[in-house]
Amino acid sequence: MAYLFGLVKQISLGRLLLVLSLIALFLSFLLVFGMSSLMRDRAVHELSREEARQTSQLVFQSLYSAMRKGWSKAEINEAITRLNAQFPDLKIRIYRGAVVAAQFGAMPHEADEVARDAVVQRALREGNEVLLIPDAHSIRYLYPVHATAECLACHTQSHIGAVHGVIDITYPVTHLKVSLGGMLNMMVGYTLSIIALVFLLLYFKLRHLLVLPIAQLVGVMREISSDLNLSRRVEFGTPLRELQHLAAYFNGLLKTVHDYNAKLEELSTHDPLTGLYNRRKFEDFLRYEIIRATRHQHSFSVIMIDLDNFKYINDTFGHPIGDLVLEELTSLLHDGLRKGDVLARLGGDEFAIMLPETEAASGMQVANKLHLSLADKVFELPVGKIRCTASFSLVSFPEDGKTEEEIYTSMDVVLYKAKTHGKNQVMTADNEADRSMMTVFKQGDFLRAALHEDRIEAHLQPIVRVSDGSVMAFEVLVRIRDGEVIVPAGEFIEVAETLGMAQALDKEVFRKGLAHFARVSARHPEALFFFNLFPRSFNDLDWVRGIPQMLREAGVPCERIVLEITEREALPNITQVRAAIEELRGTGIRVALDDFGSGFSSFLWLKYLPVDFVKIEGSFVQQIVHDERDRIMVEHINSMAHRFGLKTIAEYVEDEATARMLVEIGVDCAQGYYFGRPARPE
Structure with missing residues (x-):
């Protein structure tokens, strides 16, 4: 069988199962025939001995009964003839022992037959049972008759144990009577033995041809998974075509992955x-x-x-x-x-x-x-x-x-x-200027990291009506979260403008601020949202003009948004800024002029820019209680704005006295730490 498998270099799994089935069938036939021969030999050597002994004892008892009646030799020969006639398949012969022949005389021709048959001589001499198989179709059984105490009554010249004769029986194997229970037990035992042998054959062959190669494949896959060693390859010593194809395709896949991995590694570093x-x-x-x-x-x-x-x-x-x-x-x-x-x-x-x-x-x-x-x-x-x-x-x-x-x-x-x-x-x-610029660039790295890591936050500060303290709006202010620390805008605004990152921050704050709109509107359904854009953001007028579309996508009404600008946005290109403001106001967005009074030309912008709110510079507001000149400035700015039909908002209100004086002056709204610090909506 090993030679047969050695001849097959490639074989499919289906053909392997067919070959193994045929081999198992062939071996089963061999085992069945072999077991049949063993069963036959056992029947002949074991079961036939018992049947022959029983038959011999029956013949002996029949002859013994005749001899006890005093039958003569002729009558005994006649009884033997009748027995042979009754059992035509059996051949029964009687040979007298030396003790009996000496006392009663030998049978006719008996001495010549004994002289020619060494087996009979041995049985008469040794007194042992003899079972012979002269050919494949018959058996011969010699049963020695030993003298007992009862026999000595007639055989006065004998002694107990002496061989008085031999009963020689020959009969065909085909008529052998075998025990049904014994035969069934033998058949079950031999059948189970055949099944066990065939199972062991299939187990070891399939284990060698199928299980071990698959286990090797699993081992290689485990090594690749644990060590990431894509240079490993599967080597099967099996003739199964499917497993050979599996190994070839798997090795090809490994080579492809290895090549791609090498290319990716090259691309990742070069x-x-x-x-x-x-x-x-x-x-x-x-x-x-x-x-x-x-x-x-x-x-x-x-x-x-x-x-x-x-x-x-x-x-x-x-x-x-x-x-x-x-x-x-x-x-x-x-x-x-x-x-x-x-x-x-x-x-x-x-x-x-x-x-x-x-x-x-x-x-x-x-x-x-x-x-x-x-x-x-x-x-x-x-x-x-x-x-x-x-x-x-x-x-x-x-x-x-x-x-x-x-x-x-x-x-x-x-x-x-x-x-x-x-x-x-x-x-x-x-020089030292270079060192200072390095600090700015380091802060720029901090800003870039905050943008990349989504640490920009939009905080809200309330703008209240000074007459009754109700919330009119919220200003959206940019903050950076650095761990547990909240970094205010004053620490990075100049860096953002210097490094050209202001617009990126504005866009992020705008996105985060609009995300707060729904939560805030639930409590303040009419509150406005003020967005304080960086000065350089207004240089990109296309982005500014895209704000209404951004609001529509966020589901925020344009009428609820106010954009704050300073004269720094308007001064370089007032014509374009004016056109952009008019376009925005046409969509419902309102505009506030921030830090009003901080520049020499602030009053000029009230003439040329169409705005809705004026936010009074906080440096004037902080000291109006103690400095009459600041109070006069705030009064004049408020009066002028009202005459232009604009609403005023005072910044940096930090105490109750300042808030009361703003009411006396007639300022519309105010914001500052007194009314609330910037914080997230929650």
Whole structure:
């Protein structure tokens, strides 16, 4: 059978089951025939002995009864003849022992027959039963008759135990009477043995051909899951075609996943265009170098490169030409670096170089060399010859930063300085102004992180009617949550405007503020929402004009929204601002002139800008109880606004005395800590 399986190099599972079934059937036939032969031999050797003994005893008792009646030899021979006639399939012969023959005489021809038959001689001599199978169709049983005490009454010359004779019986096996219970027990036992053997055969063969390969596959999958080792492969030593296909497809899948994983790993650490390390990998190198430099007490330098006017190349010649410029620049930078230096593309047209164990002076030499090489480089491109310049910033560890964040901030600050000083030059952080700008950039990182991590919050401060203290509106104010600390807008507004992040904050506050509208309206169904936009947000008039659509999408009526502007928004482009305000007011949105009185031209805007509210500068309001000049200013602003048909709102009201005086002056509304601090709706 092993030879048969060895011949089959590939076999399907269905064919395997068919082959195993045929083999099991063949073995079952062999076992049945073998068991039949064993049963026959057992019947002959065991069951036939008992039947022959019983038959011999019956014959002996018949002859013994005749002899006790005094029958002669002729009568005894006649009785034997009758027995043979009665049992035609049996052949019965009687042989007298020596003691009986000596006293009563031998049978005719008996001596000659005994002399020719050694088996009879042995039975007469030894006195033992003898069972013979002369051929496949018959058996022969010799039953010796031993003398008993009763026999000695006639056989006076004998003694107890002497062999008086042998009864020789021969009969066919086909007429053998076998015990039904014994036969059934044998059949059940042999059948169970056959089933057990076939089961063991199928178990071990299927275990070898099917179970063990599947267990091996599961083991490989477990190793891949635990160790993430995609180089493992399944190797089956089985002829089953399905398992071979399973192994082949599984190994192919592993190879595909391994290749994709390698590509993804390459893409996760390298820039696909230039093949350089990307920002993520550069940050890993930078972190490692900071640890190494700190441990060994040495410096290293980082150069950041930003191409000047690269957008012009992309817009004029197309992005494919821009990509060629970046590839050429990569080659130029590579040629100017040492083997251990790390060159990376941070994104767009920004590159960074890390110079391990390099002090600022040596790093400056490298930066100047690369700057001159680029200045002299003429890029031969399909559209013609192109020159390209770049701004270089150089920072050093630990002078310009001791952490990854500080180094990045320093690079941004120095690069910003290079751009503002005319571009196409190499700059370092070398004065106190640069250090101050680094602080601003650090705060910018804080703002960017707050935006990215969704930590911008919209807090509401009530605006009340001073006549009765009822809530007229809420001003939506921006805050940043830093753990358990709430950072007020005064700490980051200037940074946001300096770094061009004001509009992003405005959009986030607008979104968060509108999300509070439904909750607040449930308690104050007529309250207005004042949004204090950053000055630079009004520079993007398209975004401002999109505010009504934003309100409609949020389900907020335009009539419930008030936009606050200052003269800083209006001053640079009053014509456009006026047109935008009129367009917004046409949708129902109202406008408030904020910080009125803080600038020299505040009164002029009442003439040119169509607004609905005037918010009186808080610095005048705070001291009206104690300073008559401030009170006069507030009175005149309030009077003038009312004559223009506008409502007034006093800011920075922090005590009851101030609130009472505002009632006397006739100011419409007020806001400040006296009426409520900025907080979330809940």
